[in-house]
Amino acid sequence: xxxxxxxxxxxxxxxxxxxxxxxxxxxxxxxxxxxxxxxxxxxxxxxxxxxxxxxxxxxxxxxxxxxxxxxxxxxxxxxxxxxxxxxxxxxxxxxxxxxxxxxxxxxxxxxxxxxxxxxxxxxxxxxxxxxxxxxxxxxxxxxxxxxxxxxxxxxxxxxxxxxxxxxxxxxxxxxxxxxxxxxxxxxxxxxxxxxxxxxxxxxxxxxxxxxxxxxxxxxxxxxxxxxxxx
Amino acid sequence: xxxxxxxxxxxxxxxxxxxxxxxxxxxxxxxxxxxxxxxxxxxxxxxxxxxxxxxxxxxxxxxxxxxxxxxxxxxxxxxxxxxxxxxxxxxxxxxxxxxxxxxxxxxxxxxxxxxxxxxxxxxxxxxxxxxxxxxxxxxxxxxxxxxxxxxxxxxxxxxxxxxxxxxxxxxxxxxxxxxxxxxxxxxxxxxxxxxxxxxxxxxxxxxxxxxxxxxxxxxxxxxxxxxxxxxxxxxxxxxxxxxxxxxxxxxxxxxxxxxxxxxxxxxxxxxxxxxxxxxxxxxxxxxxxxxxxxxxxxxxxxxxxxxxxxxxxxxxxxxxxxxxxxxxxxxxxxxxxxxxxxxxxxxxxxxxxxxxxxxxxxxxxxxxxxxxxxxxxxxxxxxxxxxxxxxxxxxxxxxxxxxxxxxxxxxxxxxxxxxxxxxxxxxxxxxxxxxxxxxxxxxxxxxxxxxxxxxxxxxxxxxxxxxxxxxxxxxxxxxxxxxxxxxxxxxxxxxxxxxxxxxxxxxxxxxxxxxxxxxxxxxxxxxxxxxxxxxxxxxxxxxxxxxxxxxxxxxxxxxxxxxxxxxxxxxxxxxxxxxxxxxxxxxxxxxxxxxxxxxxxxxxxxxxxxxxxxxxxxxxxxxxxxxxxxxxxxxxxxxxxxxxxxxxxxxxxxxxxxxxxxxxxxxxxxxxxxxxxxxxxxxxxxxxxxxxxxxxxxxxxxxxxxxxxxxxxxxxxxxxxxxxxxxxxxxxxxxxxxxx
Numbered sequence: 001x002x003x004x005x006x007x008x009x010x011x012x013x014x015x016x017x018x019x020x021x022x023x024x025x026x027x028x029x030x031x032x033x034x035x036x037x038x039x040x041x042x043x044x045x046x047x048x049x050x051x052x053x054x055x056x057x058x059x060x061x062x063x064x065x066x067x068x069x070x071x072x073x074x075x076x077x078x079x080x081x082x083x084x085x086x087x088x089x090x091x092x093x094x095x096x097x098x099x100x101x102x103x104x105x106x107x108x109x110x111x112x113x114x115x116x117x118x119x120x121x122x123x124x125x126x127x128x129x130x131x132x133x134x135x136x137x138x139x140x141x142x143x144x145x146x147x148x149x150x151x152x153x154x155x156x157x158x159x160x161x162x163x164x165x166x167x168x169x170x171x172x173x174x175x176x177x178x179x180x181x182x183x184x185x186x187x188x189x190x191x192x193x194x195x196x197x198x199x200x201x202x203x204x205x206x207x208x209x210x211x212x213x214x215x216x217x218x219x220x221x222x223x224x225x226x227x228x229x230x
Numbered sequence: 231x232x233x234x235x236x237x238x239x240x241x242x243x244x245x246x247x248x249x250x251x252x253x254x255x256x257x258x259x260x261x262x263x264x265x266x267x268x269x270x271x272x273x274x275x276x277x278x279x280x281x282x283x284x285x286x287x288x289x290x291x292x293x294x295x296x297x298x299x300x301x302x303x304x305x306x307x308x309x310x311x312x313x314x315x316x317x318x319x320x321x322x323x324x325x326x327x328x329x330x331x332x333x334x335x336x337x338x339x340x341x342x343x344x345x346x347x348x349x350x351x352x353x354x355x356x357x358x359x360x361x362x363x364x365x366x367x368x369x370x371x372x373x374x375x376x377x378x379x380x381x382x383x384x385x386x387x388x389x390x391x392x393x394x395x396x397x398x399x400x401x402x403x404x405x406x407x408x409x410x411x412x413x414x415x416x417x418x419x420x421x422x423x424x425x426x427x428x429x430x431x432x433x434x435x436x437x438x439x440x441x442x443x444x445x446x447x448x449x450x451x452x453x454x455x456x457x458x459x460x461x462x463x464x465x466x467x468x469x470x471x472x473x474x475x476x477x478x479x480x481x482x483x484x485x486x487x488x489x490x491x492x493x494x495x496x497x498x499x500x501x502x503x504x505x506x507x508x509x510x511x512x513x514x515x516x517x518x519x520x521x522x523x524x525x526x527x528x529x530x531x532x533x534x535x536x537x538x539x540x541x542x543x544x545x546x547x548x549x550x551x552x553x554x555x556x557x558x559x560x561x562x563x564x565x566x567x568x569x570x571x572x573x574x575x576x577x578x579x580x581x582x583x584x585x586x587x588x589x590x591x592x593x594x595x596x597x598x599x600x601x602x603x604x605x606x607x608x609x610x611x612x613x614x615x616x617x618x619x620x621x622x623x624x625x626x627x628x629x630x631x632x633x634x635x636x637x638x639x640x641x642x643x644x645x646x647x648x649x650x651x652x653x654x655x656x657x658x659x660x661x662x663x664x665x666x667x668x669x670x671x672x673x674x675x676x677x678x679x680x681x682x683x684x685x686x687x688x689x690x691x692x693x694x695x696x697x698x699x700x701x702x703x704x705x706x707x708x709x710x711x712x713x714x715x716x717x718x719x720x721x722x723x724x725x726x727x728x729x730x731x732x733x734x735x736x737x738x739x740x741x742x743x744x745x746x747x748x749x750x751x752x753x754x755x756x757x758x759x760x761x762x763x764x765x766x767x768x769x770x771x772x773x774x775x776x777x778x779x780x781x782x783x784x785x786x787x788x789x790x791x792x793x794x795x796x797x798x799x800x801x802x803x804x805x806x807x808x809x810x811x812x813x814x815x816x817x818x819x820x821x822x823x824x825x826x827x828x829x830x831x832x833x834x835x836x837x838x839x840x841x842x843x844x845x846x847x848x849x850x851x852x853x854x855x856x857x858x859x860x861x862x863x864x865x866x867x868x869x870x871x872x873x874x875x876x877x878x879x880x881x882x883x884x885x886x887x888x889x890x891x892x893x894x895x896x897x898x899x900x901x902x903x904x905x906x907x908x909x910x911x912x913x914x915x916x917x918x919x920x921x922x923x924x925x926x927x928x929x930x931x932x933x934x935x936x937x938x939x940x941x942x943x944x945x946x947x948x949x950x951x952x953x954x955x956x957x958x959x960x961x962x963x964x965x966x967x968x969x970x
Contacts, residue, residue, distance in 0.1 A: 018941035022762040023806035086652035086673040144649040
């Protein structure tokens with residue numbers, strides 16, 4: 001279908017229509033030719049651009065974080081974080097099958113800290129799976145809040161500051177998965193490189209202190225300076 | 231008049247679309263002609279086949295046949311437009327009639343109010359006479375002939391016993407007013423808001439009066455310049471009215487010392503006046519259109535006489551209140567000053583009038599005819615309060631007009647904004663009874679929203695809702711949703727090929743409750759590729775799914791072996807959408823990638839009937855791609871939404887194309903129909919949702935721009951609540967909206 005369409009497009013010189021019509025197969029989903037950042041004219045350009053690059057090669061962390069010229073950095077960070085939280089749903093789905101309240105009664109990574117769930121009026125010691133779900137739900141609410149992020153084109157400086165705490169909280173999901181459900185973590189990381197990307201992201205934009213980045217990231221990228229925190 | 235314009239524009243737009251379509255067709259035709267020359271291969275015409283690749287495929291008869299065919303199609307479309315036009319015209323006539331009726335009511339009400347005012351004045355005089363034993367020093371009415379004529383006219387009306395009648399009439403009038411307001415879409419709240427404003431105004435009485443002097447003068451000056459715009463007038467008139475209401479207070483207040491009562495009365499009056507003024511927006515439009523010349527003149531006259539009234543009253547009050555306390559005196563002084571100012575202005579007005587002697591006579595003539603003049607005077611008085619109103623209405627005047635046009639129909643407004651998804655919202659499903667909505671998104675999750683649990687959003691009319699529950703199990707975007715008949719379960723299909731059955735949590739659940747794995751009841755596995763459409767048979771509870779693995783499957787989600795049957799069609803390709811044929815539960819209708827829809831027998835899986843869009847140019851026509859297929863809940867009709875902007879209606883019994891319409895500016899993506907089958911809702915990548923009256927002539931009743939684009943996608947799903955007045959739209963901008 002896509003092949004046909006693109007051939008016809010070449011013949012008739014019509015613009016490419018980037019749509020996932022009903023009946024699109026999993027393989028074809030979103031598999032349209034890239035669009036230049038400059039040519040995108042929607043208000044969701046940054047999301048479109050980031051997703052387009054991830055689809056191409058999720059492991060190319062440097063390229064993913066390479067911000068186009070003239071892009072507002074606040075929006076850039078915000079859209080990246082949205083994308084991270086969205087993809088973390090995938091990790092949560094996997095954790096739901098293995099991380100039970102009976103076995104992981106607390107949100108822990110190493111023995112050093114027990115994390116309290118900030119979704120409640122008074123922070124409480126939720127089981128790890130609840131912590132994961134609540135943190136993702138809370139992040140979804142905050143990042144979609146009309147109060148702090150009314151626009152996806154420009155973001156107030158005060159709201160950009162909120163991104164750091166979201167990063168800190170969602171990172172604990174990675175660390176819990178890494179230290180307690182290593183198989184799931186590895187499986188997920190092989191597909192998405194999400195933790196790798198996330199670590200690069202928070203390091204590049206200084207959204208978390210390096211001491212908190214406790215998940216060692218794979219050798220393939222360890223040569224990049226500043227990534228040896230373990 | 232604007233109503234009509236709007237509709238015209240709508241039809242024009244539609245016509246233009248079809249014309250564009252037509253042009254495209256012609257373009258194709260030309261291409262073909264060119265292709266003859268170049269010998270290019272064109273695939274999409276079946277009649278010519280591909281047998282002779284090298285030789286030109288087009289013969290003269292072929293071209294002629296094509297042209298003939300196109301001509302016939304244009305004729306058919308043209309006759310369609312003609313009927314549409316006739317319909318619209320008859321609708322215009324009806325609306326005009328309606329407006330005339332409303333205008334009559336309006337003027338009638340105004341007369342009543344005038345009468346009541348007069349009666350009140352009489353009552354005050356009577357009161358004064360009782361208290362002081364002498365007539366209040368009335369300024370001779372002979373001063374203004376208009377006034378006297380007016381007074382006489384009213385006196386005859388108001389001669390009968392005063393108070394009980396007033397109360398009755400007052401109440402009746404009020405009820406009628408409220409009915410009327412409800413009809414045009416104004417609610418009690420507006421009246422309340424207005425009365426609140428009035429209350430504020432009265433609290434700040436003194437200050438207000440001071441301030442009012444300036445706009446007053448300005449207003450009159452504009453008059454003198456004979457600017458026919460009503461703005462200046464309005465501000466003047468409005469302040470005048472304010473002053474008047476203050477008179478009432480003072481008049482009663484001082485002697486009786488019942489300030490509370492007086493306040494309340496004045497409030498009532500003012501509120502009514504405000505309400506009156508809100509009608510007035512019908513009036514000025516009319517006047518402006520028809521008799522622009524008259525208007526300026528009449529207004530001048532009105533000002534003159536009103537100022538006289540005002541002055542008269544002012545003096546009356548002053549003499550009345552010899553024993554008033556200092557504070558009141560101050561107020562009165564202000565008023566007096568005001569009146570003097572007015573007096574001067576009035577002279578100017580009078581001069582002005584003399585200059586325009588010729589037209590003046592005409593005015594006086596009409597002025598003498600008591601009824602007409604009375605109404606006109608009053609309508610301008612009503613217009614007074616309109617000052618601020620017109621300003622605020624201006625920006626959305628089309629909307630208001632629209633509102634009054636649809637007074638007998640419901641107008642949908644965005645009320646709830648559902649933001650919490652990170653990516654395109656692909657699917658919507660309402661709970662059959664409760665105000666609960668479930669959304670499915672490309673961010674791999676489903677969310678449950680209770681529309682009764684809202685977060686108050688500041689400075690906007692729409693409310694934000696936060697999701698109560700997030701359903702996580704899909705390993706990929708969620709593409710479709712369906713709700714079970716009783717609302718206990720919902721089904722979701724995803725790009726991962728899995729159909730999940732969910733037990734709906736309680737609609738009052740704490741969003742941060744602990745995880746309950748039982749919410750995911752079961753997964754229906756069987757499809758090997760994306761599941762794009764689910765539909766539930768409400769009598770049997772069966773579920774049918776359409777997947778891009780080329781199959782349609784029938785499930786019984788409650789049983790141990792849920793998969794009942796699988797249907798596939800090699801020739802038509804991948805199914806794009808599916809629905810049960812509502813009036814015959816043993817049939818499903820499936821739309822295929824080939825733009826053909828087929829009705830299958832559920833038991834045998836045999837294709838029973840083929841629905842083909844007219845003018846199909848080949849076995850597969852990507853432009854006519856079917857994005858959604860639904861069946862009418864009560865009638866044997868199948869409706870399809872196409873990529874080529876059309877919505878097509880088929881007869882279930884014989885497969886004929888009943889009706890086809892260009893419905894949007896871009897691909898139509900989604901359809902929903904209300905339970906009664908009267909209204910059709912369509913969503914499109916042109917960012918708008920449209921509501922169609924399909925019971926009657928299939929006209930577009932409302933269009934709402936609802937979502938933004940992500941890539942070339944905008945609106946991905948629409949839904950009607952089965953029992954409550956909600957409609958919803960889901961967008962590629964990660965937001966869902968609910969309209970009431």
